[in-house]
Structure formats: structure tokens, C-alpha cells
Amino acid sequence: MTTRSCLETRVDEILAQFVSSEGPGVAVLIGRGSKVLVRKAYGLSEVETKTPLRADHRFIIGSVTKQFVGMCVMMLKHRGLLSYDEPVARFFPDFPQWSRQITIRRLLQQTSGLSDYLTQEFWRAVTEEGRSFSQEDIIDWIGSLEELEFKPGSRWRYSNSNYVLLGAIIEKAAGKSLASFMKENIFDPLGMRNTLVGESALMPENMAAGYEYKSKTEFRRAPYTREVVGWADGNVISTVDDLFLWAQSWSSSKLLPMEVKAGALVPWNPLNPAETRYGFGQITGERRGVREVHHGGATLGYNAQLSRFTDEELTVVLLSNAAGIGLDRILGLIAEEMLGDKMVPLVPASLPHEHLMEKAGRYCGKPRDSTMALAVEFSQESEALNATLYQNERCLRLYELVPLSRDLFLADRATDSYLEFVRDYSGTVAGVRIKSVGRITQLDKV
Template identity: 30%
Template sequence: MNTIITKIKFFVFTVALFTYGHFYGQTNNVETKLDSLFQKALESKTFNGNVLIAKKGKILYEKAFGQADASNTILLNKEYRFHIGSIAKEFNSVGIMMLKEQGKLKLDDPVSKFLPELPSWTNKIKIINLLQYTSGLPQIKWSEVNQDSDNMAFLLKTSELDFEPGTKYDYNNNNVFLQRRIIEKITKMSFNSFVIKKILKPIGIKNAVVDPDDKEPLFAKSYNSKGKQDILKYNISGWTALNLKDFYKWSEAINSFKIINSESTRQLFEPFSKDNQTGLGGGSIENGKVTSHIHDGAAFNYQALLISNPNFTIILMTNNKQNNLEEISNSIKSIVDK
């Protein structure tokens, strides 16, 4: 029944978008068009969250729509931070490349060089395998892992890999987990502190929080379509939450090579094979410029989407996942491009 209701809501929303497309042809006010789009999406319960749209480096639209949690009493505002799911994996991949540029590691280094306490299979896994999800590591046992130490204990007991490193692609959070542990080993800092002090603050991001709890102010709480709020839990640590402005600063820092250089960024965009995820999700560089950066993420009932190219940037974050951010972004493009 819930699936049917969701499909009906999405159908209504889609029909509305086509209707708006006709209406929008009659007006040139982009903000009015976007307001109408998101207000209708809010009313039809197909979007609850925050949005930022920039065009050629200038913020065109930045607004919040809906509720900050399941209580239906607290409204979101633009300062709220959201869990951005897998997009937070960008911080460990960028951290690895920062250390590479500092000469503290090489992408061809075996994991055993930094984590010798793990079994001998770490001799086969190179850091580039972690970045490209080709390590052969087994999947995290989410039902058994409640904290970092649990997952490390599981890896210590792992006798063999699922496949030979560098031969196959498997999108797997153990790759992320070991990247974060390597950063800790080299820097002698917790990964969470490294992100805040060495990555975010130097580029002017001051409001980000890593692994926020339920008591964190201005942090959106996720909930499902029945209005039930999720229990926030981090099976492995290191998940950065951002507000709109800071998310945009992060995107612009990637595009301008403010944190890592052009070559390091190109390497992070390079997949094992076509359409595979990379450390930055997906993207491309041409003539020394980022021509595309696309990454989506989800956790609990959070969902986020970043789309960036030289013409525009779209950032969508929701705490009531409806699995329709791509469709919404397409509607935004049709409005902004006119």
C-alpha cells in the first residue's frame, strides 16, 4: 500500500512539473518558478528539505522547505545541517590525496605499510584500490558492527578477500573505513578532527559537524513517510553533515583545486571502469578545469544530491527521502537554463 501511495504522489508531482513547464514559458522570473516548484513539491510531500542553486559562480536560489524533524513543529531554515550519506566519503578520499601531495603516501602503497596489524591480505591491497572500490574487501556486517572497534575486530578475523584486488569493482564501505584509519595512522589525529581542522576550516567551512547526535542544534532529523523519526546511529564513524552554504563552498573548493591540485582531482574522478563510483562520486576534467562533478548519497531517510558544472550547481538535501532528487534536479535545470 505504501509503495502504491508513493507512486501516486510521484505521478501527481510529475504531472505538476509538466504543467509548471507550460506556465513557466509565460514568465521570466526564475525565483518565482522555483518557489512554485518547491512549494507544490512540499504540498504533495515529494520534497522536504533545503536547496541551493548557483549559476556561473553566483548563488541564484537558496531556501528551506518543510520540517526539521518528525514532530511537525520545527521548521527548517537555511542554517540546518544534513547527513549527506555517501557524499561524506569525499572527505576521506580528498584527505588521502592531500597526504599524497605532502609525500606521506603513494597510491601504489600497500595498505600493510600503514596498518600492519591487519592480516597479510593487506599486502595485496593498494591505496588506489580503496579509492576505486576494487580492494576485494568483504562487505561490512552492519547487523553486527556498532562502532569502529567492532569493524576492526571483524577485519582482523577476516582470513581472505572476496576477490583479487584490482580485478573487480565492489562498492563497499570497508574501503572507506580503511582510508579513514590510514589517515589517522599518518596524521596521528582522529579522522573526525582531521576533517574539521585540516580540510574544512582552511577553506572557510565553520559550521560542519562530524557524526552529530540527536542533541546537535540545527541538525535536521530524518523521518519516513509515516512520520516516524529515525534512530541516529553510526556503525562506523566519520560522517560529515553540512548546511547549504558550506556544501557549496566544498563544491567550489573542489572545482577550483583549492584543497588538492588538478592532477589529484583527476585521479579521484578516474573510475575503475565506466560508470563506476569513485572517491568523488563521478566527474570529469578537461583542459585543466572540472567540467562535471556529480555525487548522490543516502542514509536512513536522508538523501542528498550534488550536481556541478561550469554553468550551474544544484544542491538538494532532504530528511524525508522520496528517491526523486534526480527528477527534481532535471526540473530545476529546465527552469534555470531558460
């Protein structure tokens, strides 16, 4: 058995843990350099007709779109049509005073302070009330905001509103639609023939139907609406093959000079390792010592993950037609299979009882981030710490924590997630940082 067939067998085993032959599935492409090592699909593209999923099926890639938007902005800047540090007010002169404080760079790096339009209330209006929205509606809503959540550039907080505005700015600066600009300047030059910008509720040809999990074994067809497709925050539709072409382009000067592209990966606060390392629609981090540039995406019925392990010239593309399949875990298992010998070993530490008990309690975000919470409990049975992560009071993840030092705990090996407990000036545990490959969320102990 060759190394390549061994890898394919191992990928089959990994995907079997997440995908049923009777349900929605996942398309996988793993490549090194320009060579494809694994290209397969698992599960069904349409459950009702039991149509198998193929590797050439199209999917909405959600927020993986944001790096394409970042490239468009870099191209326009390179052509002298806009500047990273000019204010949003240039393009939206009727916006409130805060538009003079927010620059294009702040939008790209998610440090604008703008509230996210994509809330539970938004999805409730779409799925339960049957309301429809246009890009103009979203922009009008953003323009109606009386204040920002924080001073631009002082903090990082993910907001899809930033990229909806960027899409409109690209159209104003380029004098054409975002779809036309991307096709002419990115998709066509790279040969991405099966990629397009979704602009309507009309499902393109060769598109996998999207599904949502109601439970671990039950799922339902997701609606395919203009709101599900989204706008510049997530409306690119693509395939694993085309995303592999896109990933390869970052190691050449095909679209832009390499020195220009390098700016896209500079995090908003490069000198502070306690901040999320977000650039222009991409996150740069390390997976146990191995450099990874990545971004995920999700919308109703679809899920996407694109990761480039740049030092190893390794690309992993995962696209799913089910919201809820753990692509981050699949990615982690594939990465460990291929790069485990290059990763920093995890060595558990033995801690006394009191060093565990001091971590127990509830941790919450600041008032503006109050949707996220973490409960840490000591289990008498296992004599270990367990943690439950909540968002909007809904359980997201359960962790059995493994101590690596007094204040650093492994939460999830597959997703390379850690909890780093933070102390105040007196040495008392005062908060926790949830860390995962360049993404960092800080919560305070309450």
C-alpha cells in the same frame, strides 16, 4: 519577473511534487560560479512541533562524505605521508594476506573486493536488536574476512568498508583524528563554519530531525545513533551553504594544486565506457551530453545529493531530512530546467514487435551481486516494455521504457537512466546495463 525569480518559481513547482508542508523536507541551493541563484527550504525540520525547515539547517550528508575523505588522502599523499599504491597491510599488519593485494587507490576507487559491512543484517541489529558498534568493531569485522569478493582492481563494486578503512588510515598517517584533520585542513580554510565530522550519538545544534517514510504519506522519526551517523563512509554533517563553498573549491587551488585534484576524478578503468566512472569518492558522467561530477548519500533519516556541472560552472546541492525523498529526480528536473537547451535531445525510435519481445525476461547480477534484479515485461495494453528494478526482492523503481534505438531504452528522464541491452556472440540478448550519469550496473539474463 526576472530570470532569477522565474527559476525560483520553477524550483518551487518541482519541490511541490516531492515535499509536503506537513512533513520532512528538502533544503536547496543552486549556484553558478560563486553566485547563489536559489537558496530555499521546503517542509519541516521537526514534524512533531511543526518547525519549518530552514536553508541553514544541518544534515548528515552520508556518502557525500567520501569526497572529503578522498581530499584528505590526496593531501597526505601530497605531503609524502602515504602513497596511493602502497598496500593496506602497511597500516593493518595483522590483517589477512589479502591486505597485501589491496592498495589505498583500490579503496578510494571501490575496486578492493572487500565485502560491505553496511548490510540489512547490520541495520537490523541496530534498529531492532539495539546493538551498538564502534569503528574498531567495523575494522575488526573487515579484518576477519577470509577472502575477497573478487581480485583487487578487476571489478568495481561499491563497499562502505573501503572508506571506513580509509578513515582509519588517515588517522594513522596524520597522527590525529579524522575530525581534527578535516577541520584544520578543509573546513576552516574554506570557511565551512557549520560543518563537522559526527563522532557520537549527540545531535549537534541546528540539526534537522531525520525521518523515514513508512508509505507515500506516512513517516516516522528515525533514530539518531552512532551507527546512523556512521564513520568515514558517511559521517560529515553539513549545510547547503557550506557544501556550496566546498563545490567552489574544486575550481581553484585553494586546498591543493589543480593538477593534483584532477587525479580525484580519474575513473578506475578510464578506457572502458561500460564501467562505472568512479574516482576518489566522486562519479564523473554525462547527463545527456552535459558533464556532471556528483555523488549522493543516504542514511536512516537523511538524504543528500551534490552535483557539479563543471563546464557550466553550475552547482546543485540538495539535503533532506527524510530517507526516501527522490533527490535524484529533483536534481534531474532542476538540471533539465537550467541546462535543457545544452542537453542532447531524446528522439524515440519505433521498433517492431519482435525487437521489443526479445528483451522481455528476468535479469540478475552475478552471485555476489544477487541482491539486484530487473524484470522486463511487454505490455499488450500499451504495446511497450515495462521494467521493475528490485533490490533484496524489494521493488525500487518502475519504468516504462522508451526505445531510442534497438538496444538502448530511456528508463527515467528525470534521473537520466537508461537500459542498454547487451548481446552475446550469436546476437541474442544476454544481459542489460543500467546506466545513469556515470554509474553502470550490469545484469545477466536468466
